[in-house]
Amino acid sequence: xxxxxxxxxxxxxxxxxxxxxxxxxxxxxxxxxxxxxxxxxxxxxxxxxxxxxxxxxxxxxxxxxxxxxxxxxxxxxxxxxxxxxxxxxxxxxxxxxxxxxxxxxxxxxxxxxxxxxxxxxxxxxxxxxxxxxxxxxxxxxxxxxxxxxxxxxxxxxxxxxxxxxxxxxxx
Amino acid sequence: xxxxxxxxxxxxxxxxxxxxxxxxxxxxxxxxxxxxxxxxxxxxxxxxxxxxxxxxxxxxxxxxxxxxxxxxxxxxxxxxxxxxxxxxxxxxxxxxxxxxxxxxxxxxxxxxxxxxxxxxxxxxxxxxxxxxxxxxxxxxxxxxxxxxxxxxxxxxxxxxxxxxxxxxxxxxxxxxxxxxxxxxxxxxxxxxxxxxxxxxxxxxxxxxxxxxxxxxxxxxxxxxxxxxxxxxxxxxxxxxxxxxxxxxxxxxxxxxxxxxxxxxxxxxxxxxxxxxxxxxxxxxxxxxxxxxxxxxxxxxxxxxxxxxxxxxxxxxxxxxxxxxxxxxxxxxxxxxxxxxxxxxxxxxxxxxxxxxxxxxxxxxxxxxxxxxxxxxxxxxxxxxxxxxxxxxxxxxxxxxxxxxxxxxxxxxxxxxxxxxxxxxxxxxxxxxxxxxxxxxxxxxxxxxx
Numbered sequence: 226x227x228x229x230x231x232x233x234x235x236x237x238x239x240x241x242x243x244x245x246x247x248x249x250x251x252x253x254x255x256x257x258x259x260x261x262x263x264x265x266x267x268x269x270x271x272x273x274x275x276x277x278x279x280x281x282x283x284x285x286x287x288x289x290x291x292x293x294x295x296x297x298x299x300x301x302x303x304x305x306x307x308x309x310x311x312x313x314x315x316x317x318x319x320x321x322x323x324x325x326x327x328x329x330x331x332x333x334x335x336x337x338x339x340x341x342x343x344x345x346x347x348x349x350x351x352x353x354x355x356x357x358x359x360x361x362x363x364x365x366x367x368x369x370x371x372x373x374x375x376x377x378x379x380x381x382x383x384x385x386x387x388x389x390x391x392x393x394x395x396x
Numbered sequence: 397x398x399x400x401x402x403x404x405x406x407x408x409x410x411x412x413x414x415x416x417x418x419x420x421x422x423x424x425x426x427x428x429x430x431x432x433x434x435x436x437x438x439x440x441x442x443x444x445x446x447x448x449x450x451x452x453x454x455x456x457x458x459x460x461x462x463x464x465x466x467x468x469x470x471x472x473x474x475x476x477x478x479x480x481x482x483x484x485x486x487x488x489x490x491x492x493x494x495x496x497x498x499x500x501x502x503x504x505x506x507x508x509x510x511x512x513x514x515x516x517x518x519x520x521x522x523x524x525x526x527x528x529x530x531x532x533x534x535x536x537x538x539x540x541x542x543x544x545x546x547x548x549x550x551x552x553x554x555x556x557x558x559x560x561x562x563x564x565x566x567x568x569x570x571x572x573x574x575x576x577x578x579x580x581x582x583x584x585x586x587x588x589x590x591x592x593x594x595x596x597x598x599x600x601x602x603x604x605x606x607x608x609x610x611x612x613x614x615x616x617x618x619x620x621x622x623x624x625x626x627x628x629x630x631x632x633x634x635x636x637x638x639x640x641x642x643x644x645x646x647x648x649x650x651x652x653x654x655x656x657x658x659x660x661x662x663x664x665x666x667x668x669x670x671x672x673x674x675x676x677x678x679x680x681x682x683x684x685x686x687x688x689x690x691x692x693x694x695x696x697x698x699x700x701x702x703x704x705x706x707x708x709x710x711x712x713x714x715x716x717x718x719x720x721x722x723x724x725x726x727x728x729x730x731x732x733x734x735x736x737x738x739x740x741x742x743x744x745x746x747x748x749x750x751x752x753x754x755x756x757x758x759x760x761x762x763x764x765x766x767x768x769x770x771x772x773x774x775x776x777x778x779x780x781x782x783x784x785x786x787x788x789x790x791x792x793x794x795x796x797x798x799x800x801x802x803x804x805x806x807x808x809x810x811x812x813x814x815x816x817x818x819x820x821x822x823x824x825x826x827x828x829x830x831x832x833x834x835x836x837x838x839x840x841x842x843x844x845x
Binding site: 233237245249255263267268271325335336350368371373374377379381382 | 401402403404405406407410412439442443445446447449450452453454455456461462464467468470471474475
């Protein structure tokens with residue numbers, strides 16, 4: 226993909242949700258994930274990489290890695306841009322909200338129980354990256370991405386089931 | 397039969413099988429192979445379950461996505477800031493100003509510490525200031541010396557003169573006549589073995605001799621009062637009323653001894669009176685730089701064979717001079733005599749040295765065996781406050797001089813007119829140095845031939 230042919234607007238529309246999901250699974254903070262996603266795109270617009278999707282997720286991973294060390298400084302440089310739409314209304318059912326939070330916490334624990342490579346492949350695929358991009362990002366062979374992804378998915382489901390069973394056993 | 401592996405099934409489910417032939421083969425196989433078809437459903441369920449789990453942790457659908465144009469503007473601002481814009485420049489300066497300030501502060505502190513390290517302590521006098529008195533003694537004026545029989549004899553450093561040798565010679569004390577009672581104003585300095593230097597209107601110059609040994613520092617404890625040597629015929633002077641202070645500031649053996657010696661001896665005002673036991677009437681001549689009875693009291697700028705007073709000295713070899721006078725000849729260590737002469741009466745030997753500064757140094761020596769010319773010893777003389785040139789009277793009872801006392805005392809010389817004199821006793825030999833600004837500095841270099 227040549228630099229001149231990249232439609233950055235379309236790229237943004239297409240990849241922003243996946244980037245937010247990816248970053249959210251790294252920092253576990255939706256707002257922060259959005260801030261970082263915007264920062265990634267700002268940087269991409271400044272650098273205009275030839276392979277933008279891989280570049281976006283690479284930068285996102287680096288930002289997420291540095292997040293813990295640079296929270297204070299990062300907040301000075303990042304500003305959540307003014308939104309054009311109204312945020313979704315908050316959940317009015319506290320019980321449902323609590324159950325949702327509980328489910329999310331269990332999934333998060335299951336995801337964190339995976340190995341680094343499995344988790345990364347899983348998250349990248351969940352963010353919308355294709356196998357070649359995942360291979361490029363993780364260093365795997367393209368033919369190995371499917372196998373790794375299959376294993377990661379099974380492990381995630383298995384881990385979550387174990388956590389659910391343990392939670393059910395505790396009552 | 398070849399089956400489809402789990403990875404390929406996930407790739408096929410994810411629509412990531414890019415090869416059309418392989419995709420066609422997988423689709424055909426899954427249709428014909430029951431086992432693979434079952435596994436396909438199993439993997440599909442896993443995939444969907446995993447997707448559902450990941451969707452559960454996904455953030456709320458982002459309907460607040462910022463406009464792309466806003467991102468572009470932000471990217472443009474960021475690029476401007478990093479490419480040398482004013483804000484970027486300020487940011488870069490601000491980023492470096494704090495560490496640079498700290499570094500400068502630390503460097504400044506280190507530099508100051510290093511500089512202060514080389515400075516002497518504030519309460520420690522410098523070497524110059526310690527030596528200053530010897531070369532900056534103010535001459536006594538007739539006004540403050542006249543009528544004063546008080547003598548201020550500052551204690552010279554212990555190494556300035558070495559009359560200890562003289563102290564061992566009883567001969568030198570046998571002729572010494574006891575001085576007047578302690579009521580006299582003669583003052584014995586605390587240094588017992590030093591010969592009183594003459595008051596010197598010396599210019600503030602250093603010793604002309606190179607590598608002259610520095611005098612040792614003053615002794616910390618003041619020694620007991622020691623007798624002073626005064627002219628034997630200065631009885632009149634001792635009876636004269638004491639003037640105010642008389643003495644000056646005492647330096648390193650070069651303190652002013654204004655009016656010390658028989659300030660009124662022979663009726664001559666203090667500072668002009670005859671010294672060294674010269675009879676009355678000779679003080680004036682001595683003060684004018686003449687040889688008084690063969691003794692030079694002012695030898696500045698003396699000619700090689702003629703003193704300033706016109707006295708003609710006879711050239712003589714040193715060996716012959718020693719034989720004729722019967723006393724060892726003393727010289728200045730490190731200097732070669734230019735000329736050695738002897739007085740007409742054969743009692744004094746005068747050695748002339750030419751210093752590197754082209755100044756002429758005279759060393760006149762004579763035996764101090766004539767009681768008439770011997771000095772008077774004052775055992776318990778007033779103690780001198782050298783710093784303030786004040787004279788304090790000591791106990792009225794004055795012990796008689798002992799055999800050594802004369803050698804431990806000081807020979808008080810009259811106020812010089814133009815050049816300083818420095819006298820010292822070595823054994824029974826009285827040595828007088830003159831012609832240089834600070835003859836005291838050379839006294840320690842006196843050595844017998």
